[in-house]
Amino acid sequence: MSVRPLNIDPSNCFIAGAWGAPLSGETLPLINPSDGSTLCEIARGQAADINAAVAAADAALSGKWGKATAAERGRLLAKIGRAVLDHVDELARLEAMDVGKPLKQARADVLALARYMEFYGGAADKVHGETIPYLDGYTVYTLREPHGVTGHIIPWNYPMQIIGRSVGAALAMGNASVLKPAEEACLTALAFAEIAHKAGLPDGALNVVPGLGAEAGAALSAHKGVNHISFTGSVGVGKLIQQSAGTNVVPVTLELGGKSPQVVFNDADINAALPFLVNAGIQNAGQTCSASSRILVQHGVYDQVVTAMAERYGQLRTGPAMADLDVGPLVSNRQKEIVEGFLSQGEDLEVVGRGQIVTDAPTGGAYVAPTLFTDVAPDHALAQKEIFGPVQVIIPFADEAEAVAIANGTDFGLVASCWSENGARQMRMARALRAGQVFINNYGAGGGVELPFGGTGLSGHGREKGFEALYGFSVLKTIAARHG
Ligand code: ADP
Numbered sequence: 118m119s120v121r122p123l124n125i126d127p128s129n130c131f132i133a134g135a136w137g138a139p140l141s142g143e144t145l146p147l148i149n150p151s152d153g154s155t156l157c158e159i160a161r162g163q164a165a166d167i168n169a170a171v172a173a174a175d176a177a178l179s180g181k182w183g184k185a186t187a188a189e190r191g192r193l194l195a196k197i198g199r200a201v202l203d204h205v206d207e208l209a210r211l212e213a214m215d216v217g218k219p220l221k222q223a224r225a226d227v228l229a230l231a232r233y234m235e236f237y238g239g240a241a242d243k244v245h246g247e248t249i250p251y252l253d254g255y256t257v258y259t260l261r262e263p264h265g266v267t268g269h270i271i272p273w274n275y276p277m278q279i280i281g282r283s284v285g286a287a288l289a290m291g292n293a294s295v296l297k298p299a300e301e302a303c304l305t306a307l308a309f310a311e312i313a314h315k316a317g318l319p320d321g322a323l324n325v326v327p328g329l330g331a332e333a334g335a336a337l338s339a340h341k342g343v344n345h346i347s348f349t350g351s352v353g354v355g356k357l358i359q360q361s362a363g364t365n366v367v368p369v370t371l372e373l374g375g376k377s378p379q380v381v382f383n384d385a386d387i388n389a390a391l392p393f394l395v396n397a398g399i400q401n402a403g404q405t406c407s408a409s410s411r412i413l414v415q416h417g418v419y420d421q422v423v424t425a426m427a428e429r430y431g432q433l434r435t436g437p438a439m440a441d442l443d444v445g446p447l448v449s450n451r452q453k454e455i456v457e458g459f460l461s462q463g464e465d466l467e468v469v470g471r472g473q474i475v476t477d478a479p480t481g482g483a484y485v486a487p488t489l490f491t492d493v494a495p496d497h498a499l500a501q502k503e504i505f506g507p508v509q510v511i512i513p514f515a516d517e518a519e520a521v522a523i524a525n526g527t528d529f530g531l532v533a534s535c536w537s538e539n540g541a542r543q544m545r546m547a548r549a550l551r552a553g554q555v556f557i558n559n560y561g562a563g564g565g566v567e568l569p570f571g572g573t574g575l576s577g578h579g580r581e582k583g584f585e586a587l588y589g590f591s592v593l594k595t596i597a598a599r600h601g
Pocket residue numbers: 270271272273297298299300328329330331333334335336338349350351352354355357358
């Protein structure tokens with residue numbers, strides 16, 4: 118049965134199952150990046166609202182939500198997933214307007230959110246403890262229990278997908294969550310809370326407080342009533358979150374982006390690789406933690422790959438989210454300035470491919486044409502820094518050893534891929550590449566709801582997605598019973 122149509126008021130917070138204005142009464146404008154207009158006002162939640170949300174989550178743990186069995190939680194999450202699908206068009210439009218992503222990409226994000234709910238709904242009652250052989254006269258076993266209140270601070274690039282992987286797994290394990298969406302894009306977080314509540318999620322199990330990072334976000338990460346924090350966002354803020362978590366001695370999961378390489382060897386199936394090489398760089402206008410911003414190509418196929426990628430870049434069209442082209446605007450004019458700053462650092466480099474911005478794109482929109490640089494030195498700023506825009510660099514290499522050295526030669530380690538038809542090389546590369554996920558002859562593998570995801574180095578630590586996330590969102594208790 119479908120839930121009633123979306124009825125959200127983004128100038129409110131969603132706390133304890135009810136909409137309410139932030140205690141300060143203040144709001145912030147939410148900007149449409151496709152044209153620079155103000156979409157609506159959103160709540161400027163602050164510490165007092167975070168206090169109320171944490172209290173509501175805590176109350177949920179000792180109420181109906183805390184008493185729900187794993188099977189009941191799973192059934193409810195699966196129902197929420199179906200309710201999300203009832204609203205696929207509305208959610209896709211909200212996300213497209215808010216983030217600026219082309220409608221078809223936003224629609225794919227809705228489907229991913231529903232799939233996360235289905236996956237974690239199905240998994241909720243399948244997380245088992247163990248029995249441990251021990252001393253004579255003892256029975257020892259382990260239980261996986263929720264942390265309690267989980268804080269989720271998420272970015273603007275994939276709100277629905279990140280809610281799915283993080284809040285979905287937390288709720289599956291019986292935690293109660295406080296979600297602080299990004300100030301640039303919070304509409305689908307509010308819509309999701311409404312949908313989940315209407316589908317039967319008890320009051321307080323999920324609370325949403327929009328607001329600024331330095332206010333609502335900082336208050337959530339420093340709150341003594343929060344027992345686990347998951348954060349996806351920039352390296353700088355990730356460090357602050359880890360410091361807050363350290364002060365309160367609570368576990369933290371950080372997913373902080375990357376500079377992910379695809380490594381193309383002479384023996385690769387170039388035609389199979391091409392769509393992945395380009396799409397992994399320009400999807401969501403390159404504003405993807407796992408974007409592949411470095412393409413490493415062996416000398417023997419270098420010219421062929423450069424020519425083919427450049428040709429594809431020439432076909433890319435950038436325009437308003439609702440026009441549903443290849444690439445939308447960046448999330449904000451601030452982000453556009455950041456990306457343009459990087460582009461100006463590439464003035465010494467050769468631009469081999471450039472997409473077009475459609476002529477009727479509104480002048481107030483945050484548009485940046487996709488740009489492909491070639492012959493980039495591995496230590497160039499554009500090959501080292503996370504740009505978070507539709508920019509890729511191509512780097513030549515001679516042999517496997519050099520490929521590994523270049524691929525691993527940044528501070529990040531999130532995702533990598535190897536394109537080769539040689540099985541032994543595939544296995545060697547899979548081991549040698551420094552990344553939380555390595556793809557062989559593909560990149561991204563269909564969204565990967567089931568695949569554990571997370572990084573090393575400045576890409577962060579902890580794993581989300583897949584079954585692994587359920588371990589992260591639970592605590593292991595060991596029970597040793599002496600019975601003689
Ligand atoms: P970006 O620079 O790409 O916007 P951020 O890391 O600044 O990425 O933002 C990711 C999330 O972190 C957003 O929800 C933002 O509001 C939040 N945030 C930003 N600053 C802080 C902070 N000091 N403490 C907690 N959360 C923050």
